Amino acid sequence: IAVDDLRVLREQFVDFMLGYKFAIDEVTTKINILREDFNNTHEYNPIEHVGSRLKSPESVLEKVRRKNYAMNLAAIRENVLDIAGVRVVCSFISDIGAIRDMLAGREDITVLEERDYITHRKPNGYQSLHLIVSIPVSRSDRTERIPVEIQIRTIAMDFWASLEHKIYYKYRGEVPPNLRADLAQAAEVATQLDEKMEGLHRQVDRGAHTRKSEADSLD
Numbered sequence: 001i002a003v004d005d006l007r008v009l010r011e012q013f014v015d016f017m018l019g020y021k022f023a024i025d026e027v028t029t030k031i032n033i034l035r036e037d038f039n040n041t042h043e044y045n046p047i048e049h050v051g052s053r054l055k056s057p058e059s060v061l062e063k064v065r066r067k068n069y070a071m072n073l074a075a076i077r078e079n080v081l082d083i084a085g086v087r088v089v090c091s092f093i094s095d096i097g098a099i100r101d102m103l104a105g106r107e108d109i110t111v112l113e114e115r116d117y118i119t120h121r122k123p124n125g126y127q128s129l130h131l132i133v134s135i136p137v138s139r140s141d142r143t144e145r146i147p148v149e150i151q152i153r154t155i156a157m158d159f160w161a162s163l164e165h166k167i168y169y170k171y172r173g174e175v176p177p178n179l180r181a182d183l184a185q186a187a188e189v190a191t192q193l194d195e196k197m198e199g200l201h202r203q204v205d206r207g208a209h210t211r212k213s214e215a216d217s218l219d
């Protein structure tokens with residue numbers, strides 16, 4: 001392959017990846033707008049924090065090789081759907097569905113796939129709601145639709161996943177059975193905590209409504 005051809009390929013790849021960076025910026029902005037708007041209307045903020053990551057060119061190419069996808073940009077766009085990743089961490093289980101509905105209800109977001117690892121927890125204990133969405137990104141000379149993976153989970157699920165991720169990498173995927181069992185147990189405890197917090201949240205909510213109607217009836 002000639003040096004000039006290599007240079008063109010490199011430029012095309014850099015331009016391709018830039019689209020995903022812009023898609024992350026777009027989704028993050030949309031989520032921040034939803035957060036502020038929801039907070040203003042309901043005086044309640046369901047989102048604890050929003051994070052994002054752009055897959056490195058090396059891991060994009062590694063995934064293409066591992067999954068045997070064709071090595072061209074069109075095939076990568078079609079098959080590798082987690083190049084742009086946005087993570088939304090919320091306080092309560094019920095917030096997850098609310099955030100999902102707010103995002104899916106937007107005209108400029110199309111949900112391509114939904115994976116509910118909360119109803120169907122992964123065997124290792126992993127829990128999260130994954131949405132693969134596509135959003136239009138306006139470039140200087142065109143508009144392209146870019147896929148973004150949005151992971152929505154509670155603080156407890158996020159805490160579990162970040163520790164599991166570290167352990168998985170430390171053992172290069174070969175986690176010893178005793179640690180695997182402990183992780184599965186920790187996932188169970190995380191679920192119990194989430195359910196307890198949801199219960200408390202409901203009680204506080206009901207209390208607030210009762211106090212409000214009592215105050216209204218005094219007016």
Ligand code: 0O2
Pocket residue numbers: 053082085115122124126130160161162164165
């Ligand atoms: P990172 O470092 O977060 O970018 P595949 O990508 O093919 O292995 P698939 O089927 O395309 O998997 O997607 P899946 O399993 O629905 O979700 C992939 C992403 O979800 C992962 O991205 C993780 O972020 C997260 N995830 C899925 N399963 C687990 C798990 O068991 N533990 C933890 N901690 N995270 C998980 P990456 O690119 O693997 O990692």
